[in-house]
Amino acid sequence: MQGTEILHKQIETQFASAFTEVPDVPEYITENLNHKLRPYQIQALRQFIFTQERDISDMSYNHLLFHMATGSGKTVVLAATMLYLFKEKTRQNFIFFVNSDAIIKKTKENLMNEQSSKYLFKPEGIVIEGQRINLQLVDVFPEYPDKNTVYLKLTTIQKLHTSLDKTRENSLTYESLKRQPLVLLADEAHHINASTKRKKRKYTTDELSEKTWETTISTLLSLQPQNRLLEFTATINLENDELFDKYRDKIVYQYDLKQFMNDGYSKNVTLLQANQDDNDKMLQAVLLSQYRKYVARDNNIELKPIILFKSNRIPISKAAHRSFVELLQQLTIQHFSTIIQSGLATFQNQKSIWGKMYRYYQNMDYSKVIRDLQWDFADENILDANTKEFLEEKNSLSLNTLEDPNNPFRAIFAVAKLNEGWDVLNLFDIVRISEGNTNTKKTTDSEAQLIGRGARYYPFVYQSEYSFQRRFDTLPSELKALETLHYHTINDSTYIKRLWKSLEEANIQVREDDYILKQAKIKPEFKKTELFKNGRIYINQVISTTKEDYQTLKDYNIQTEKELATDSIVETLYGTSTEIINTIQLREFRWDVEKSFIQKGIQRNPFFTFNNLKQYVPAISSMKTFIESPSFLGNTAIHVSLPKDFQLTTYQKLSLIDNFLVYVERNIKNNYMKTKGTPIFEGVAFSELINDYYVEISKVNANVTNMDEFKQPRPMRHFDWYVYDQAIVNSWESSLIDFINEFMGELKSKYEDVYLIRNERKVKIVEINGTRGFMPDFLLYLKDNDVTYQVFIEPKGDHLRLQDQWKEDFLLSLSEREDIEILSENDEVRLIGLKFYSTTTTYKNDFREDFEKKLLN
Known part of the structure; x- marks a missing residue:
């Protein structure tokens, strides 16, 4: 290899x-x-x-x-x-x-x-x-x-x-x-x-x-x-x-x-630039941290958010620590009220984190907020990571158990001991203290590394669900504050330019502290149509499997005539050179597996003890049945490609049967007693599944973000066949809309009604006789004199095609299966699935051919 x-x-x-x-x-x-x-x-x-x-x-x-x-x-x-x-x-x-x-x-x-x-x-x-x-x-x-x-x-x-x-x-x-x-x-x-x-x-x-x-x-x-x-x-x-x-x-x-952040396993990262002095900056950060705690509490979420105050020299860090303690001890209701009123005047109509925070505090009991701040950020709850004591094991471990409920620390003052090896999830604010316009590349590279560590996601339970991934990127929710790391820094153009460069080199995705909440509304004229008032969208029913559903290995999606790879044999004979391997002539070989090899393979795999296997395969009465019955392993055959004139040794045959039984074991476990999709599709009122929706559009650093996946609003008011006033879509979804538009003349000449519908987390179909489900991005609704067609369309980036191939297979099967049953008031409803749409020329041509064949010809 x-x-x-x-x-x-x-x-x-x-x-x-x-x-x-x-x-x-x-x-x-x-x-x-x-x-x-x-x-x-x-x-x-x-x-x-x-x-x-x-x-x-x-x-x-x-x-x-x-x-x-x-x-x-x-x-x-x-x-x-x-x-x-x-x-x-x-x-x-x-x-x-x-x-x-x-x-x-x-x-x-x-x-x-x-x-x-x-x-x-x-x-x-x-x-x-x-x-x-x-x-x-x-x-x-x-x-x-x-x-x-x-x-x-x-x-x-x-x-x-x-x-x-x-x-x-x-x-x-x-x-x-x-x-x-x-x-x-x-x-x-x-x-x-x-x-x-x-x-x-x-x-x-x-x-x-x-x-x-x-x-x-x-x-x-x-x-x-x-x-x-x-x-x-x-x-x-x-x-x-x-x-x-x-x-x-x-x-x-x-x-x-980059992939880790794009997949949502990290916090979002936001830079907050300000010209404030250190005391104002520290106080703003504390208010933001406490706002996070309150938002979490309001949603029954346990959270103790941490602030890191970072300096470039120990004397500066120690002085900032003293100032911070005094600042909170001397905080009065009058001072706090002035801060809130000033913040409201500045951010009242903004959707930034500051606007949300000040509006939240506006209606709170100021005296209670101050008591909470002075209690939570008392000096004994502040960790100075610059002292000799910090190097002792007790304090060092305290730094790595900050999420624990019995760990009291809410703030840390540090210089440069935390960049590598620091593992903390509940850090939400990093505040840069008294560093002036220090802007060497070494400094900003170090800060980028620290930001990368602080971006670790804090998993929490919300509405009874526990998640290690962000859930609120596209939703208007205060809980975004629990999925965002804020880096509070100076507003110096040279420094900011260097920091952005360091962040880009580290592949850290950064959002600015601003976003636009875009709403896609159903067009008023579409709401007047018969489709919206009385139409239905068809999704398949889901049922639970029973023991009676598992009578043969086919019921577990297992093929007893299986093709297996023998590349290790080729490499052992000829080495790993690709050039040599490509010259080797291979022949197809079918091995009808003897019972003795199956018995030996089963003995080598502890899963196949009878008592264990019976829990998953209730239809068997003995191991003899499992090994010899044609319903199970009785007719097992393995197909392999071998070099010409090469014969499998006993050891190699055992290796093949071991691999085959691993495949059998995995499918038995994955498919037993699961909820599965059925071929019965029933209609759900159109208005229940298709309605207005919101998407949050953030300004993203284009150099470290896959802009193909970045959603942008696209006006659709003048396209009468699109049901929303705008399409909020990524690059390949937008390309699909262009493709549909090219064929709109032909579609409208063939069909009375043509509507393209964006499916925003509503319409889900489940693999027939399988447990996997997904929500196709678009539904194309077509109607002629005799038939209503519901067409499922899924644009797909090339990097996702392989892992999502099963989705395409499922969509294509909708047009081919004879057991599809549609429960409708009239019998003239047909379901069509198309190949994945892609902007790559080859795949786009495949989609075009499938589109024309099924919808126009």
């Missing part, structure tokens, strides 16, 4: 093919983690497992890098890889290293302290196949390890290097580490690349140290072929040719900050 393309892209390409069985994340991983894995974390683990299940993993995939954004949960992925390597590869010795003692303390809490709110494993302990697994901290690894124990050494890279370089009693040695396989876990791994980065340049003093660290790690990895080095970082510069050459065949998964 090696070549010029980055490893993770090679894997993703293989996953998208029909010949590669995508590995699932084992249940023993998900069952032993304290938090549900997010989709991108699952994908990261699947791609990692894929490399480790290859025959060439010791040679080609012993050193891998997870390039994942700050806040994306790299440590959760790290913990999951430990469980996998222990269970599947019997690895017991792990060394976690990083360049900072603070991160070591944080990681110790995450991996070892069952009482910590950030403990990564289930508090009741790690259990695999009924066995309790112990996770034990060590300085050296035991010569005779206990079977059910994972041994973990936590250390800095500096200490690890020194320990190996200068051997002492009861310390690690290269000789001792040769005896057992070793897994190296490198966090903030960009610190161990000095030798690679500086091949052609002179080293600085610090880089000379880092060069020796890189050599140490390389030596440890090479001690055994079974050793593994897994690196985790959010920061790697692939524009550097040396780093690209080193890591292009090692980046097993990439999920950068």
Whole structure:
């Protein structure tokens, strides 16, 4: 698989093919983690497992890098890889290293302290196949390890290097580490690349140290072929040719900050520029922080928002701390009233966060607000991160448990100790104190890094739902304040220009503190139409499955005649060169799987014990039935592509049946006792599903945002076939409207009524006999003398086509299935699904052909 393309892209390409069985994340991983894995974390683990299940993993995939954004949960992925390597590869010795003692303390809490709110494993302990697994901290690894124990050494890279370089009693040695396989876990791994980065340049003093660290790690990895080095970082510069050459065949998964923020897993970031002095700026920030707390309280949400006051020198930070305490102690009702009235005069008619805040305070009891401020921000609830005491473990851990209800801190005064390794979710305000117009690139780069860390999303329960993603981007809600990080800074053009540049380089999406709330209204003339008054939109009914629905493996969406990939066989024979592999002649081979291989595969997979399997497959009476019945595995056949004249060995056949049974297991679990869509479509009154809607349009930094996905209002008043007065759409949705407009003359000559309807989170259809559902972006309503047509249309960006292919398949099936039943007052209603619309020429031509064939010809 090696070549010029980055490893993770090679894997993703293989996953998208029909010949590669995508590995699932084992249940023993998900069952032993304290938090549900997010989709991108699952994908990261699947791609990692894929490399480790290859025959060439010791040679080609012993050193891998997870390039994942700050806040994306790299440590959760790290913990999951430990469980996998222990269970599947019997690895017991792990060394976690990083360049900072603070991160070591944080990681110790995450991996070892069952009482910590950030403990990564289930508090009741790690259990695999009924066995309790112990996770034990060590300085050296035991010569005779206990079977059910994972041994973990936590250390800095500096200490690890020194320990190996200068051997002492009861310390690690290269000789001792040769005896057992070793897994190296490198966090903030960009610190161990000095030798690679500086091949052609002179080293600085610090880089000379880092060069020796890189050599140490390389030596440890090479001690055994079974050793593994897994690196985790959010920061790697692939524009550097040396780093690209080193890591292009090692980046097993990439999920950068831009994608992380676009997917909604972070807070939004907003810059607040002001010319105020420090005291006014600090007071405004405190009022904003307390406003967040009140909004959360009003919505039954537990939240203790944190403010970070950042300075460039310790004396300035300490002076600001003293001023802050005095400011709140001396706050009076008269002063507070003056602040609110002044704010209202300035922001009364604005929809910015300031306008919302001042209008909120306007109707509150000022004396109560002051009491709350003085209580919440009392000096004992302020953390000075500049003192020697801060370096003690107690205060350092307090900084990493700020979300805990029993952690009293609401504000932090700091200089530069918080940029790397700081893990906090409830930071909502960063206030820049007394820095004048300091605007060097080093300064703004550091601030961008801090902003990136502060943008970690704070998950909360709202209306009984818990979410790790933003929910209010396009909704007019005060709860936006709980999904936004505000960076309070000076209004200096040179500094702001440099900061924007640093933010762009860091791929941090930034919004200005202003937005326009756009409303799409149904046109008055459309409300007078028969369609709006009496028309119906057809969506399919959903039912719960029963045990009787599962009589054969087909009921679990399982094919017992299955095509599997054998690329590992080809690579073992011919190497991984793409040029060579492309020249190999392959033949199609059908293997009718013998019962003995199925029995052996089942014995190797604990899911297929009868007692466990019976819970998911109630139709079987014995394992004999499951193995031999044509309704189950009796007629299993595997199709593979093999080099000419090559014969499968017994070992290779067992590997194929193992992969096939993983596929069977996954589909059995995913499809048993779920709610499923039916082919019965019933009409819902048009006016119930189609009504006015709002979309919030923000000014976004175009350089770090995918502008194709950025929604913009488009006037549609003069297009009588569009039911809303404007379309609030992204680039490919707007392109679809242009496409429809091109054909409007032909459509109107063929149909009496033609209406294009934007579906804004209302009309949902569910896969027939499946559990997946979605809301097509557009409905095209057509009516002639005899028939009413409801056409589902979905514009799709090319980067989403593969993962959403099932949606297109579902849409296309609506025109082809014979079992579709439409419950309507007249029988002349037809449902049509079209191929995805895309702006790419090839896909657009495919859509055009489908459109003309189904709607015009």
